[in-house]
Amino acid sequence: MTYSYTQISQYLTCPRRYRHRYLDGWKEKDTRAAMLFGRVFEQALGAYFRREDPGAVLFREWSACKDQGLYFSSHDTWDRMLEQGIMLLTRFCQDDRVRMHQPRRNLQIKFTRPVSEKNDFVAYIDAIGKLDGTRCLLEWKTSSSRYPEEPIGLLALDPQLVCYSWVTGISEVAQVVFVRKRLVEVQYLRTTITDEQRAEFGQLVEDTIRRVESAQFLPHSGIRFPQNPCSSCPYIGLCLGKPELINIALVRRAGAEDLGWLDELTY
Numbered sequence: 001m002t003y004s005y006t007q008i009s010q011y012l013t014c015p016r017r018y019r020h021r022y023l024d025g026w027k028e029k030d031t032r033a034a035m036l037f038g039r040v041f042e043q044a045l046g047a048y049f050r051r052e053d054p055g056a057v058l059f060r061e062w063s064a065c066k067d068q069g070l071y072f073s074s075h076d077t078w079d080r081m082l083e084q085g086i087m088l089l090t091r092f093c094q095d096d097r098v099r100m101h102q103p104r105r106n107l108q109i110k111f112t113r114p115v116s117e118k119n120d121f122v123a124y125i126d127a128i129g130k131l132d133g134t135r136c137l138l139e140w141k142t143s144s145s146r147y148p149e150e151p152i153g154l155l156a157l158d159p160q161l162v163c164y165s166w167v168t169g170i171s172e173v174a175q176v177v178f179v180r181k182r183l184v185e186v187q188y189l190r191t192t193i194t195d196e197q198r199a200e201f202g203q204l205v206e207d208t209i210r211r212v213e214s215a216q217f218l219p220h221s222g223i224r225f226p227q228n229p230c231s232s233c234p235y236i237g238l239c240l241g242k243p244e245l246i247n248i249a250l251v252r253r254a255g256a257e258d259l260g261w262l263d264e265l266t267y
C-alpha cells in the first residue's frame, strides 16, 4: 500500500472522512475555481523557470477550465482571477528571489520512502531551488488571504512542510504564497525543520498506518465554535444522510465497492 501526506492528514483530521474518501470511493468534485486556479498557476510558474512565457501558459490553461462549470467563492470571477494571476507572476519576476537550476529536474519531484516492509510513502515536492541564496525545498501556495507569520517560527509547525522534510531529508524549507487580494502580494516564508521533528513525523505516519490497517474509522466530529470541522467538510452530506448535500459536493468513483482500486490511488 502506498500512502501520501493527503491520506495521513485526512485520517488525522477525521478518520471517518478517510473512510469516505479512500475506502468508500467518495471524492470532492473538481469544480472549485480556487483549487483549479492553483494548479494552473503552478504550470505558469513552471513555464517561468523554463524561460517560457508564464503569462501565456496561465491564459491558455485557465481558458481550458472556463467551461467546466466552475464554482467561484465570494468576489471571485474568471476574469478577476486571471488578472490577479498575471499581477502575481509580474511581482514574482520582479522580486527575483527564487532561483532554480535545471528546472526540468527540480520541479514536481517524486520522492518515495519505505515505511515498513509492505508500505511506501510517496510525495511530490513542488520544487528544490534557492530562496535568497539558500538552497531549500519549496512549496507554492495560492491563497485569497495572507498566511499568518506570527508568532515568529510558526511556519516550523506546518505539518506538510514537516512531512516533506521527513521524506526528502532536507531541513531548509519554504513556502512561497501567492496572495490573491485587491493589492496582490507574494509572501516568502522560510524555516528549518529539526531532526527531532522529522523523527516524530515518521512515528506519526507509522502510528496512523497502524490505525488504518486495524480499521479504526470512528468520526472526530465537531461543531463547536470556533473549530467547526464538520461545517466545512465536503463529506458532511454522507454523515448527515442528506443526498442533496452529497450531490453538490461529491462524486463516487465507479466500482468503488470493489476495494481493488485502492492500489491505483492518485496523490
Ligand code: SF4
Pocket: 013, 014, 015, 016, 017, 020, 219, 220, 221, 222, 229, 230, 233, 234, 235, 236, 237, 239
Ligand atoms: S462531517 Fe464531520 S464527522 Fe463527518 S467526515 Fe466530515 S469531519 Fe468527520
